[in-house]
Amino acid sequence: xxxxxxxxxxxxxxxxxxxxxxxxxxxxxxxxxxxxxxxxxxxxxxxxxxxxxxxxxxxxxxxxxxxxxxxxxxxxxxxxxxxxxxxxxxxxxxxxxxxxxxxxxxxxxxxxxxxxxxxxxxxxxxxxxxxxxxxxxxxxxxxxxxxxxxxxxxxxxxxxxxxxxxxxxxxxxxxxxxxxxxxxxxxxxxxxxxxxxxxxxxxxxxxxxxxxxxxxxxxxxxxxxxxxxxxxxxxxxxxxxxxxxxxxxxxxxxxxxxxxxxxxxxxxxxxxxxxxxxxxxxxxxxxxxxxxxxxxxxxxxxxxxxxxx
Numbered sequence: 330x331x332x333x334x335x336x337x338x339x340x341x342x343x344x345x346x347x348x349x350x351x352x353x354x355x356x357x358x359x360x361x362x363x364x365x366x367x368x369x370x371x372x373x374x375x376x377x378x379x380x381x382x383x384x385x386x387x388x389x390x391x392x393x394x395x396x397x398x399x400x401x402x403x404x405x406x407x408x409x410x411x412x413x414x415x416x417x418x419x420x421x422x423x424x425x426x427x428x429x430x431x432x433x434x435x436x437x438x439x440x441x442x443x444x445x446x447x448x449x450x451x452x453x454x455x456x457x458x459x460x461x462x463x464x465x466x467x468x469x470x471x472x473x474x475x476x477x478x479x480x481x482x483x484x485x486x487x488x489x490x491x492x493x494x495x496x497x498x499x500x501x502x503x504x505x506x507x508x509x510x511x512x513x514x515x516x517x518x519x520x521x522x523x524x525x526x527x528x529x530x531x532x533x534x535x536x537x538x539x540x541x542x543x544x545x546x547x548x549x550x551x552x553x554x555x556x557x558x559x560x561x562x563x564x565x566x567x568x569x570x571x572x573x574x575x576x577x578x579x580x581x582x583x584x585x586x587x588x589x590x591x592x593x594x595x596x597x598x599x600x601x602x603x604x605x606x607x608x609x610x611x612x613x614x615x616x617x618x619x620x621x622x623x624x625x626x627x628x629x630x631x632x633x634x635x636x637x638x
Contacts, residue, residue: 332467333409333435333494338517338533341372341525341552341586342411343541344381345399346592347605355391361398363601368406370545375403376438378413378500379499379537381591393428400432405533415471417443420456426462426553436467436496441478444614460494469519471498471633482510483526489514508532518550522548523573526566529555540569540633542594543626547633568629586611597622598634 345367348359367375377399378384378392387395396412403410412429416422419442429437439459441447447455460468470488472480480488480498491496495516502508502520508531511518520528522538541548555562576597577590585593588607593614595603605614626634 331435331633332433332465333407333411333496334372334467335515335517338436338469338497338519340539341522341535341548342374342376342519342537343367343370343372343545344379344537344547344591345375345377345395346588346595346603347383347608348544348603349608353606353608354562355395357394357398359602360395361402363603364399364402368402368408370541371549372408372541372545373535373549374409374411374435375399375412376413376537378415379438379471380587381539381542382413383608384413384415389425396429396432400434401635409419411436411438411469411625413438413471416438421463423459425461426489427464428465432464434466436469437463438469438471438499440471441476441480443477446477449487452478452480452484453488456488456492456495458536460492463494465494468492468494469499469517471499471621473499474501482507482513485516486509495613500530501529502533505531523566523569525552526555526559528543530559539591540592542591543598544630544633545598545600547630551633565630565632569633572622572625575625576618580618582616584612585614589614593619593622597626599623
């Protein structure tokens with residue numbers, strides 16, 4: 330698989346979501362079926378082990394098995410794929426990077442160690458060693474709002490210059506001033522799916538998309554519309570926000586995690602048998618809420634659902 334660059338990393342990428350049985354074991358048959366749909370959705374790539382993929386709950390054996398499955402299926406389909414090698418422990422993350430790099434993914438996603446915040450020198454040292462362990466596989470830094478170490482635009486520019494393997498940033502984004510500074514890094518900047526139209530106008534290059542959790546093929550059509558009809562795409566974003574306000578924000582306010590929210594979105598979309606169950610100790614969304622949310626999605630977002638709604 331050809332490695333990605335800061336220039337070629339673009340578009341809408343979907344995360345593997347873990348289908349869990351009652352004992353919280355991963356149903357790999359359902360995961361393989363999920364891949365059937367994602368591989369046919371026209372996405373620009375797939376990735377495993379983001380937050381929505383519950384990477385922080387995986388055993389090392391599960392981590393390796395998912396990597397092998399995703400690599401085999403994406404290579405057969407000639408579709409770029411990324412492996413999240415993240416772990417709150419720097420030492421365990423280093424081990425994951427080494428094992429995942431053997432599969433030669435298009436890129437590896439990593440986080441900064443997440444118990445104590447790092448200073449700038451420690452952040453650079455961490456990414457330098459991770460890049461060495463990645464053995465030529467490009468890196469994407471995942472720096473979410475809840476990360477202990479926040480990487481601002483100034484530090485991002487320094488990291489991009491010092492670590493050539495770093496090609497992208499997965500981030501919540503920011504305002505126009507934030508993007509103006511961050512784009513000086515010349516990295517590919519990926520933002521939340523439901524903000525993709527507005528933030529593309531500021532310079533964002535794509536999304537590891539929660540909208541793809543709802544409607545994989547529809548999220549690609551919307552991305553294409555952002556390029557051809559930006560005003561219309563912003564109207565879709567407004568309706569996505571209306572849907573989220575009605576059915577996702579209340580779940581988030583009740584304390585549900587991002588994995589629970591993304592699995593709920595997939596259940597609303599109905600494109601794969603993922604289920605709403607997340608691993609202990611996280612709480613799961615009530616599947617009884619799916620039908621009402623789907624009715625709202627059908628009304629507000631026919632352009633995303635297409636024939637699936």
